[in-house]
Amino acid sequence: MNKFSWYEAKSVEDAIEQANSTVSEEIYTPTGKASIYKSGGIDVWDMVKEGLIAPQMIVNVRNIKGLDKMSFDPDSGLSIGANVTLTEIEQSPEVSEHYTALQQAVAHAATPQLRNMSTLAGNLAQRTRCWYFRSADHPCMRKGGDRCYARSQQTGQNENHAILDNGSCVSLHASSVATALLAYEASIVYLDAKGESHEVPIEDFFVSPSQDIWRENILSPGDLITEIKVPTPSSGTRSHYVKQVARESYDWSLADVAVVAKMNGNKCEKITIALGAAAPTPVRAYRAEEALINQVINKESAKLAGETAMASARPLTMNGYKVPLFLTTISQALLEIA
Amino acid sequence: MKKNSKKSHAEGHSKGLSRRGFLRGAGLTTAGTVVFTTGVQAFEAHTQPAKGTSFGPGSIGIEMKVNGRMQSLTVEPRTTLATALRDHLSLTGTKVVCDRGSCSACTVFIDGKPVNACITMALDVGDREVITIEGIARNGELHPVQEAFIEHDASQCGYCTPGMVMSCVHLLENEENPSLEDVKAATRGNLCRCGTYPHVFKATLSAAEKMK
Known part of the structure; x- marks a missing residue:
């Protein structure tokens, strides 16, 4: 690990003054003078240890007062402070009562140890786990190189990679919690470098490599996430989350699906379907959602929804299995709320 | 990661030096070195200015409560808790295997919660208490989980064992x-x-029975 100084920030304003870069900026154009935020630190330390970034200063935002609060109000919904840990979300009675799919997603993320350490903001801002991206020996497109190693027909190890929106970099977003938050149409609140507050739908927070290969989210140097807001589901809403992994114990997602539906009798009045580990960002299956409006959710309609969601799938050399896996997982999640 | 080759301040481990004694003993009078009484409580004192504080990149003297005893040690901002425990305090029961938070061999408790010492920095601990595998036995008696691990032959090469015991x-x-x-x-x-x-599963279930 390179040497760095440590700035213990006392307030968000104080932190913003100190930070002058982001992990993404530092990967592309190492200045040797970068100061970047760290909260739980898991992804930052991982990248520092791997030699992908060499910040000169770490701005520790973990102990800033007020960023660790979580509250639920039926009118305004769930407010999760940037520093709330995944364990705190997992164990929140309000989350369990009103946000089933979010609770399920958090409980299946990472390990118990990491959930005790990970903050929600850090979880959403972490970089992709693509092994080529994570290897300092592979100057891939996302790190300023000229090719995608995973895409290579001959040598690409792409069994975990994207089957949707994979015309550019084929990596996956690492957060499976984001899948559930997308299905709940959550929003991200952040302060910019001037201290102005912005609120963006989570869908607009993530940036696909086909839009901008240099980044995975909209955050610019100095931007600091302060809160994640999740609207209150209207009455009659049911939700479910399913994650497919290679190991029973814990693992990165191969395919995960969150569904949030408002039911009217046995018919689906409104529904969101979010897919994780399908594309470089968590994505909504809009056409599948449309196909289910005013329909009874049963084996047939659930199967059709899965097929609709996978219609534009373009598997790489080694991840063809993901198409049937998503078909099954989408059906499974839908039938849980039927 | 480069192993920290600094001289260990393990004397603090056995004698429980006062901060004053530590400062004298470690000769921390050189410019640029500060005593870092870490943690939220310290920073929240109402007399503190609104600005934060910068530490490092060089050595910093800190105090850390480990297994019930206050320890004084010298670290850098990049020193992980695992390195601080193993190389500075000679508490080598905590194992480092993957060094990325993926295997949990380095599990310790911070304020009672299991965390990975390999991706926690020593500066992150603050005023919270660290319990390591060495702090699990009480009054010279092994913890029932440790007893059960022996009884049920729950370890082979042993590298995962301390972390496994902590989780159980x-x-x-x-x-x-x-x-x-x-x-x-x-x-x-x-x-x-x-x-x-x-x-491991059998041993833990059996320990649960014995602890009733």
Whole structure:
């Protein structure tokens, strides 16, 4: 690990003054003078240890007062402070009562140890786990190189990679919690470098490599996430989350699906379907959602929804299995709320 | 990661030096070195200015409560808790295997919660208390989970064992009647390449019985 100084920030304003870069900026154009935020630190330390970034200063935002609060109000919904840990979300009675799919997603993320350490903001801002991206020996497109190693027909190890929106970099977003938050149409609140507050739908927070290969989210140097807001589901809403992994114990997602539906009798009045580990960002299956409006959710309609969601799938050399896996997982999640 | 070759301040471990004694002993009068009484409480004192504080990149004297005893040690901002425990305090029971938070061999408790010492920086600990595998036994008696691991032959090469024990101790401290599924969930982060899981599960369930 390179040497760095440590700035213990006392307030968000104080932190913003100190930070002058982001992990993404530092990967592309190492200045040797970068100061970047760290909260739980898991992804930052991982990248520092791997030699992908060499910040000169770490701005520790973990102990800033007020960023660790979580509250639920039926009118305004769930407010999760940037520093709330995944364990705190997992164990929140309000989350369990009103946000089933979010609770399920958090409980299946990472390990118990990491959930005790990970903050929600850090979880959403972490970089992709693509092994080529994570290897300092592979100057891939996302790190300023000229090719995608995973895409290579001959040598690409792409069994975990994207089957949707994979015309550019084929990596996956690492957060499976984001899948559930997308299905709940959550929003991200952040302060910019001037201290102005912005609120963006989570869908607009993530940036696909086909839009901008240099980044995975909209955050610019100095931007600091302060809160994640999740609207209150209207009455009659049911939700479910399913994650497919290679190991029973814990693992990165191969395919995960969150569904949030408002039911009217046995018919689906409104529904969101979010897919994780399908594309470089968590994505909504809009056409599948449309196909289910005013329909009874049963084996047939659930199967059709899965097929609709996978219609534009373009598997790489080694991840063809993901198409049937998503078909099954989408059906499974839908039938849980039927 | 480069191993810290600094001289250990393990004398603090055996004698429980006062801060004054530590400052004298370690000769921390050189420019640029500060004593870092870490943690939220310290920073929240109402007399503190609104600005934060910068530390490092060089050595910093800190105090850390480990296994019930206040320890003084010299670290850098990049010193992990695992390095601080193993190389500075000679508490080598905590193992570093993957060094990325993926295997949980380095599990310790911070304020009672299991975390990975390999991706926690020493400066992150602050005023919170660290409990390591060395702090699990009480009054010279092994913890029931440790006894049960021996009885049920729950370790082979032993590298995952300290972390595995910590996860199981945490479970039993919070759940009197754990099910097999509870034990599996508690050890979900602990990787064992030898495959001792069935014995770990049996040992933990048996320890739970004995602790009733």
